[in-house]
Amino acid sequence: MDIEHLKLFVRLAATHNISLAGRELGLSPAVASAHISKLEQGLGVRLLHRTTRKVSLTEEGEAFLPHAVEVLSSIEAARASVGAGEEAPTGTLRITAPASFGRMHLMPAMKEFRACYPQLGLDLRLTDTMVDLVEGGFDVAVRDAGLKDSSLIAxxxxxxxxxxxxxxxxxxxxxxxxxxLDLRNHQCITLIGLDSWGFDTPEGVQTIKAKGTFRTDNGEAIRDACVAGLGITICSTWNAYLHLHRGELVQILPDYPLVSDTALWAVYPSSRLLAPKVRAFIDFFAERYGEMPYWDQTQHEPST
Incomplete structure (x- = not known):
């Protein structure tokens, strides 16, 4: 079984397009199609449904995909264990991250990250949709929520x-x-689907049903609406730190902290060993943010 054929199959499962998957790996459409045919012949099963516009996985292809991903990850980790880890990570690192956090805190650091790993290509998708890492072909995801998926390592x-x-x-x-309780007499700006606000009080957790005339599905829009005076809202400090520093926003009810188990996590599937390129990404940003990230420090300036 050819490793290059497996790489192509995994990318094809994500792109659903032979030409696009082949181009990512430097192959012409004809060569890419021939590689997939050889993989199918070697396995003795049909992995893809082909049409003139796109391809999709057969039932056998769906079953084979996670094993192909695991094989590729194991090979990369095995190479690193015998010395390849001393070299700079290569290939393409595919990352997905929340749109607001990605724009504010990943993008400003990408030049420095690229300078550390010049042979590493980056494919960054910024979306607030929770994507499936394996199906989407992503190596690592940044998530700002409580973790519930036991199939992920964080x-x-x-x-x-x-x-x-x-x-x-x-x-x-x-x-x-x-x-x-005073919030019942105020306009509250809410994130759609998150209008129950829990507070830590001397009497225990107190949950308030936030009500108002404006709600949205975007964290930056909530922050900007709050700056514009439309009401009171919940903000992550990484989202609002510059506005707090400039005095455009102020913290209220500091003696009643919000109840939250969220953090910013780098996650990858538990079925994969940690590839050098993923380790490089995680180590770089964990060090950049540190125990006290720059957005929670007094000077409110990104570290360099």
């Missing part, structure tokens, strides 16, 4: 501290709430 990159915010203009007009 390493914490940074804390995800969440606070309650309002603009000075809003507070001047409507007053500042003194307890979580």
């Amino acid at each position: 390493r914490k990159l940074a804390s995800d501290k969440r606070i309650l915010c309002a603009s000075p203009e809003y507070l001047a007009q409507y007053g500042e709430p003194q307890t979580p």
